[in-house]
Amino acid sequence: MSTFLLEIVTPDRLVYSEQANSITVRGVEGELGILPGHIPFVTPLQVAPVFVKIGNQTTAFAVQGGFVEVRKDKVVILAESAEKATEIDLERAEAAKSRAEARLGASRQDEIDHRRAELSLQRAMNRIKVSGGN
Template sequence: MSTFLLEIVTPDRVVYSEQVNSVTVRGVEGELGILPGHIPFVTPLQIAPVYVKIGNERTPFAVQGGFVEVRKDKVVILAESAERASEIDRERAEAAKERAQARLNAKGRQDEIDHRRAELALQRAMNRIKVTQG
């Protein structure tokens, strides 16, 4: 079974660097499955789980935006942040989700920037929760 090197990198650290069979990401155009020998490209990523497959094992990562770059023999995910399921505090993510929903549901005058921030916070929290569920 063919493999390629996958690196998930944030400004702070290399989160993951292993030979994998496939990776699934959600780009701006939709979900993308990347296998060995994929045509090279670069695309922005949505706030969504990234699924890494080695053999029959599928490992999720909570990736918070960034880019994926597919090269001939290597895929690099440059993310604002990325976490393994084991690194996520589920209770904290649930609390962040509730705070973001409360801000979005708040009555009264709210500027567009605050509204967008709350939407992004909600997306990040939902992404973390989804990754912890497997």
């Protein structure tokens, strides 16, 4: 079965560097499935899970924005942050979700604070989803 090198990189560290059969990401234009030999491109990513398939095993990562760059034999995800499902502290993610919901419910907010709260909520929900929580 064909593979390509997948690297998931954040400003802090190399999160993942392994061969993969396919990945699924959510770009700004929608969900993308990438297989070996895919045409080269670069696109921004949404806050969403990234699914990596190797053989019959699928691994999920909570990716918080960034870009995906597809090359001939390599795919690089440059993310603001990325966590493997097993690295996520579910209690912490649920607490972050509650805080973001409370900030969104506050009646007096400027537009910037409201947008920050929305992004915090998206990130928390993404982490909860990837970790297997509700």
